[in-house]
Amino acid sequence: MQKENGRTGRRLRVLVADDNCDGADTLAMLLRMSGHETRTAHDGRRALQIASTSWADIAFLDLEMPRLSGYEVARAVRASIHARRMKLVALTGWTRTSDRAKARAAGFDQFLVKPADLADLDALFRELEAS
Numbered sequence: 242m243q244k245e246n247g248r249t250g251r252r253l254r255v256l257v258a259d260d261n262c263d264g265a266d267t268l269a270m271l272l273r274m275s276g277h278e279t280r281t282a283h284d285g286r287r288a289l290q291i292a293s294t295s296w297a298d299i300a301f302l303d304l305e306m307p308r309l310s311g312y313e314v315a316r317a318v319r320a321s322i323h324a325r326r327m328k329l330v331a332l333t334g335w336t337r338t339s340d341r342a343k344a345r346a347a348g349f350d351q352f353l354v355k356p357a358d359l360a361d362l363d364a365l366f367r368e369l370e371a372s
Contacts, residue, residue, distance in 0.1 A: 315329050
């Protein structure tokens with residue numbers, strides 16, 4: 242976990258959950274290239290299975306996925322004694338203020354609009370590293 246990589250000082254375990262397989266796989270590949278370990282899920286139920294094992298340090302969750310929404314996954318993670326410390330990032334195409342408020346109420350720590358900007362991702366990982 243303390244392995245150095247090109248962008249941050251820690252190797253993080255990252256869950257990327259999105260029903261857009263290409264988008265999820267591309268983000269996971271970029272994160273692996275930055276030295277992080279990744280897993281992907283293409284529906285909310287699989288995302289919750291991975292998250293509930295406390296495997297991930299951070300999870301990027303699409304808000305509208307089949308089987309369980311990102312909101313439902315976030316609420317379940319926050320209710321779990323084992324996974325509640327995981328950082329949750331809403332990754333969505335929705336940009337309304339009400340979407341951000343709903344995500345915050347569900348337990349998300351951050352809100353990023355698709356496609357995620359690399360500078361925003363770098364800042365997010367630096368913030369995680371500092372905590």
